[in-house]
Structure formats: C-alpha cells, structure tokens
Amino acid sequence: MSTAVIVLAAGSSSRLGQPKQLLCYEGQTLLRRAVETAVAAAAGAPVVVVTGALHAELLPELTDLPVLVVQCSTWAEGMGASLKTGLTALQSLCNTWATVVVILCDQPYVTATVLEQLVATYLDTGQPIVAAEYGAVRGVPVLFGAEVLPLLRGISNAAGAAQLLKQHPQLVATVPFAAGAVDVDTPQQYAALLRGEAPSPTGNS
Template sequence: MSAIILLAAGSSSRLGQPKQLLPFKGKTLLRRAAETAVEAAAGAPVVVVTGALHEELLPELVGLPVMVVQCKQWQAGMGASIKTGLQALEMHARPLRGGVTVMLCDQPFVTTSLLQQLAAAATPGQPIAASQYNEVWGVPVFFGVEALPLLRLLPDAAGAAQLLRQHPELVVSLPFPLGAVDVDTPEQYAALLASPG
C-alpha cells in the first residue's frame, strides 16, 4: 500500500473553531481520518501534517502509528503542507516505492476501501488516481512514484487539484460523490450532523 499524507494544518478561520477537533459519530474528524489512513496504509508510513494548531491536535493522535510534522509555512497554502509531508516521508527509512496518497481530515466519508482503490487504480501511464465528485477531480488523490516529482514542484499556494487540472492525461478517476462533503463553515458542519450518511 502507498504511504499517506493527511493534511490537518489549517486554522479553520471560516468555521470559527478547529475543524480537526469537531466530533462526528463519536470521534473527532482528525481521529477518524487518521485511523482510516493507518488502516488503509497497512503498514506503510502515514504522516499527519499540522500547522496552526499543532499542540492542540497531538492528543487526538495518541496511540496511532503516525508521524506528526508541523508545517511552519502552513499559511502559505496547501502546497506547503503537502511538500512538508512529502519531505517527512522521504526522510523515512523506507523509500516511497508505492507512491503517496494525499487526503484531508474534513472529508468524513473517506473509507479505507476508497484509499486502497485509488492506489490500485493508478498505472504507469496514468500514475495519478483522483476522486471525482461535483464533476471535478479532487482529494483523496494517489500519486504514483512517476508523479512524485510534480508534487515536489507544487507551488506553496496550490493544492493537488491544480496538478490534476494541469496534467489531465496522467489522471484516472474514481467516482466518490460523498467527497463533496467537507466542513469549512458552521452550516456545513450542521448539515453533516443532520445527514443520514
């Protein structure tokens, strides 16, 4: 299985409270995402990238076999966090032979199965496997070894979606309608709690 970068660096400015610590079905969004990542990675390394709320998030990761790194430049954008996570993985003892999956902590319907399907869907000719929802490609997204140089060159202010738009010929997609559910505002969190999913 591929290594996984779980992004949890934002300050949740639009929400007014740390989204990472919002409870959903008995666990915080961060704990739920981290447990899903660990299960999907099946022994491959998992790195959680924090930023604004580093100290506050650490208790949620206790007992999980994850590396936690703080992105000092988290305000610069998602690209800075992705590259921080990638650097941490590349310093790990094992090389990234299986590629890397990038995921967020505020997509509560991401499953172990989805993450594994993304990693399995990529091919040498299409080394990027993206989730598809709302007629766009997005995260979670798997980058095969051939595509990792693109991640290393990602501008700080850009996210993975920019690479998907720039290199559509490299992308295979998997339908994930529930990928559209994330938590950036109080209204979105209220809708999540009211959802039957």
C-alpha cells in the same frame, strides 16, 4: 504494493471559527477519523500527519497511533506548503513506498475502501495520478505514483493538488466518489453533516 498516506490537517479553520480537526462526528473527532482511516489503508506503510496552526492542540488525538506528526511552519502560505512538508517527512522515513495518497481531515465519508479503490485504479490503468471524482470536481483524496512526485514537489506553496490535476489531465484516472463532496469548512456545513445532508461539491483539493 506499499502505499504511504499523507493527512493534511494544518489549517486554522478561520471560516469555521473553531478547529475543524476537533469537531466530533459519530463519536470521533474528524482528525482521529481521518488518521485511523489512513492507518488502515496504509496497512503498515508510513502515515504522515501534517499539522500547522494547531499543532499542540491536535497532538493528544494522535499520541497512540502509528503515525509521524510533522508541523508545517509555512502552513499559512497554502496547501502546497503542507503537501511538500509531508513528502519531505515521508522521504526521511523510507523510500520503499510506490504510491502516496493525500487526504484531508474534513471529508468524513472517506474510508479505507475508498483509498484502496484509488490504488486498484492505479494498478488497473497505469495512470500515475488517480483522483476522487464528485460532481464536476476531481480532487482529494488523490493518489500520486512515485513517477510524478517531482511534479508534486514543484507546485507552489499556495496551490493544492488540484493544480497538478488541471495541468496534467492526461495523467489522471478517476474513482467516482459522490460523498467526497461532503466537507466541513463552515458552521452550516457541519450542521448539515450532523443532519446527514450532503452539500454540493466544493472543490476541495
């Protein structure tokens, strides 16, 4: 089964004070790490990277990777705007993928294996949405089957994938992923990441 991947990297990192996408962890930027993970999991299916505030700054990290980079002009309105930009870009490439996985660039412990677990759970359960679960949070990375993409396209620009998960809990299966709680929004979280400490769940979505 073909699974496309959308990597959301459009934010301005206002809380961090520098581009989180370009922070280094284990010898790679967070952006490069996320996109390489996406490419590995997609296994030849399309990968779309959605930029926004920092389009030009991020391009050098992606020039040699088999991905489509698109800039969301309305990125400041919210994650929903970036999601819909990514979906539109995917449709412009092809319609041969059965599922779409959405990931962020600031969850450094997301691996191709985690994304493959989302796909396996989709196949096993028949549920059209499969979300990572950490603490009390259901969120990204998250898989959407083609049958629910109209719902995803209908979310507001200000909303993230979490809106859909909350509105349609009966459609959602989950994959336990405790390390999904680790993200990087503040200097303190980045320092904790470099120390190997896991912050509490933040509700990334």
